[in-house]
Amino acid sequence: MADDLFKALADPTRRTILDELAEKSGQTLFEICARLSMKHRLDISRQGVSQHLAVLEAAGLVETRREGRYKFHDLNAAPLRQITERWPTPDTPGPEEPTP
């Protein structure tokens, strides 16, 4: 469960994908491929990116919706909260209520 989350975050390419989805929501696979190649000089095959997206989706960090032949990808950063909840710091609130 949390296993998938940390595994997904372990790869630098996947983290870059999260960055891209944070910047522009609802991108397709090809769009992500293009941006990785252009902006980040990452020459990775389309299938490589597809597999990364599958891992991110398994972790709950990416959600997808199909429309016709397009598949749009959206970032969901919510699962990340369980990290700071598991190991709280003096300043980070542990479980519940960030701003009452």
Place this chain on the structure above:
Amino acid sequence: MADDLFKALADPTRRTILDELAEKSGQTLFEICARLSMKHRLDISRQGVSQHLAVLEAAGLVETRREGRYKFHDLNAAPLRQITERWPTPDTPGPEEPTP
């Protein structure tokens, strides 16, 4: 840099070590070994644990202090904040001031 952080979190045994240090601060290598074995049924060699601690220390998640022949390990969860700062959610504050 952030690379080390995510790599450190990627391993389940390392996350368990963080849990243990969160529960009891200032443990020695042998103490951690014992607790992993007893509480978590993890039979891992002492050297294995030592290598894990090195990775955690490289990530800034564990800080150490030497006293005589003992080396005490302390958890430092602060680096984890850069995760939720990098991909903020509606409820998690992004950069700066958690509770002024």
Place this chain on the structure above:
DNA sequence: TTGATAGGCAAGTGTGCACTTGCCTATTGT
């Protein structure tokens, strides 16, 4: 229908890394 676009499935390869084993150094107690 044909061709182009968007995506998926499956098998193969190479490398990073978790883990072990064996030996070595340093501090403490008797």
Place this chain on the structure above:
DNA sequence: ACAATAGGCAAGTGCACACTTGCCTATCAA
């Protein structure tokens, strides 16, 4: 001094995983 304890270094092994290649399906435009 010696033995016991706490830890470190270095080389070897095996497996998980990132990435590619090749082929297949589905939707859209001409």
